[in-house]
Amino acid sequence: MKRILSFIIIIFLFSFISSVHSEEAKKDYKSEDPSPEWTPDPDRKTRFKEEEKDDLNQKALPKSTNFFVYGASIGSPGSINFNLGYYYKDIVIRGSGGHWGPHWWGWQADLGFSFWKTSVIAHSVSVVIGQFQVDPFAPELGRGGQTSYPTGSDFPGYQHRNPTFEDAIIRSYVAQQNPNLATFLEYESRDKQKVTLNQRYIGLTYDFLLGNFFLQVGGGIGSGDYKNPQLLIQLGYFFDTRSY
Structure with missing residues (x-):
């Protein structure tokens, strides 16, 4: 009988201690509740605590319009060209050319429209006019497009x-x-000699500016020592004045 009574008392004490421990655990959980604070809005709406502002949205994006470009390219019209241009909203104005000798020079002026432009990339089409003169050594008739010289x-x-x-x-x-x-x-009048070839042209090109990489490709027609149409292409590296 004494053993049964002792066993009941032990069970009772164990139950009491377990209930006290569970109550303390509930209090600790409530004190660590991660639910956000809320405050009443002036317009009688309930809102949670304001979230932290995204730092990426706070940074100023580079200006995608109204900037100069300058650099160098290879290709038409002067073989190696210096370039200067200005992107104003959707208008593109650009000049390129080089002078490497009395009979080796070229220039080109572009007036274009940018139909797609972001802070990184710009697509445009341009109307171009230009002229070049070269004096290759022993050129072959028909190679490079010349008809006669x-x-x-x-x-x-x-x-x-x-x-x-x-x-x-x-x-x-x-x-x-x-x-x-x-x-x-x-x-x-022998074949193996330098001759002077000249050409004036007007054309239409597609221009692609990706970061500092520049590509222009198109076609032109004109008068001179080369037959029509002529391939117009430039490949270059441009710096710009966009602010970041």
């Missing part, structure tokens, strides 16, 4: 790279009358 001689019958029928008659007559003069004129 003069020789190094101004003597009648020896002025054309590809002799015409009239040129052939004149050369035959000179050879009969003075073989030494004919040999000299043939040497002056």
Whole structure:
């Protein structure tokens, strides 16, 4: 009987201690409740505590309009070109060119419309006008688009790279009358020499500016020593004045 009574008392004490411990655990949980605080809004609405502002939204984005670009490119019109341009809203104004010798130079002026522009990328189409002059050594007719070019001689019958029928008659007559003069004129009008090629053109191009990378590709038509249409292409690296 005493053992049964002792066993009941032990069970009662254990139950009492367990209930006290669970009450203390509930109090601690309530004190650590992570639910957000709320405050009444002036317009009689309930709102939670304001969330922290996103730092990314606070940073000023780079200006995507009204900025200068400057740099260098390779391609038309001057082989190696210096470039200066201005993006004003949706209008693009740009000039490019280079001068590397008395007969090796070129220039081009662009007026374009930017149909897609962000702080990183700009797509535009441009109307371009330009002119270039080159003096390659021993150019081949048809290579590079040239249709004809003069020789190094101004003597009648020896002025054309590809002799015409009239040129052939004149050369035959000179050879009969003075073989030494004919040999000299043939040497002056030889193929392996520098010639001057000139071209003026107007064209339409697509322009692509991605960060500092610039690409322009299009076509042009004009007058000069090259046949139409001509390929217009520039590939370059530009700096800009956009503020970050």
